[in-house]
Amino acid sequence: MPRWLRLTLIILSSATLLLVAVALIAVHVLLQPERITAMLQKQARNAGLELSLSSPATPALFPRPALELEGITLSAQNANMPILLAARGTLVLPWRTLVHGDTVISQMRIDSPRVDLDALQSWLDELPSGPATFPSTIPSIDAGVHISRGSLVRGNQMLVGDVELDAGRLAANHPFPLTITARDAQGIPTQLRVSVTPNIKGGVLALDNIGLYLARGTTLTLHLAGTARWHGAADASAQLTGKLDHANAGQYTVGIDLTPADQSNPLMLALRLDGPDNHADLQIPPLALASWWSQLDHDEGPRLAVPPGNGHAEIASLEAGDVNIEGLTIQAGTSVPAASASVAAPAQPASAKPASAKSAPARRTP
Structure with a gap:
């Protein structure tokens, strides 16, 4: 290699290293x-x-x-x-x-x-508790969020693993996308995709163009669309409709309505499900529903009870964790038939027809 070329390369390399060092210092x-x-x-x-x-x-x-x-x-x-x-x-x-x-x-x-x-x-x-106060507009968050290899635990117990999350830009009147994939404790994959257009007007949080897609394993998918409004605390309303597809049970029509609380009634969730073998038309307080559901997979064993609320349901099969319930019929509140007598007896708060409940081995997906 000619001497002049060797000197040129040395000078260029030194200049490059110097520029990189200056750039790193400038960046810092x-x-x-x-x-x-x-x-x-x-x-x-x-x-x-x-x-x-x-x-x-x-x-x-x-x-x-x-x-x-x-x-x-x-x-x-x-x-x-x-x-x-x-x-x-x-x-x-x-x-x-x-x-x-x-x-x-x-x-x-x-x-x-x-x-x-x-x-x-x-x-x-x-x-601190108290009535929610909203800013005059949705705060703009340009930063997208990406989470990889996440996990949700309770103490030393793994609840959800392999969590991948992607969220886009948040701004008023701008579609906000959110995608989450994960595996539950049994290794079953779950995917959730949500898109919503948020806005705040007159102290009311409005969620328009809600699109929700939920898939669990290869057997269950749920599509919902609708709108929601929140004035603060339990003053919330929502209307969602869509379809639920179950590989082993068929397709169902789903309707969800959230009614705000008032001086006489709590926040109420109305759930409608209609399809082969399963029918439901229930009105349930959401907090009480969460408590009832947790009892089906209680640490000391399943605790079967009729959920509080009003309505009726005919469920051919229901799985919750290691519990499998078959042939469940629920009649609650004013849906309970009156006792046969010359004078109608007052309706009981809740009743349920016999249902078979048995422990099923946990299913794991490799």
């Missing part, structure tokens, strides 16, 4: 990782949370400006158990951050987060 100065980390910690404290990192955030330049976060811990203030633990995270920033210095996050990526449901519930219980 312009991105100011300490300032952005402090901003995130301040936002967490405003929500009653503490955010900590195992090491200071480090800047990156390629393929886009970003801050790398290692060993993320998010806990409620003065709590012993963290709500979230994550191996690492990345805050992707737009190129204009290097020029203008404004703190704008275009995407947030979190790898291997572990969320503890008990710790999350404890934090939620400590939040």
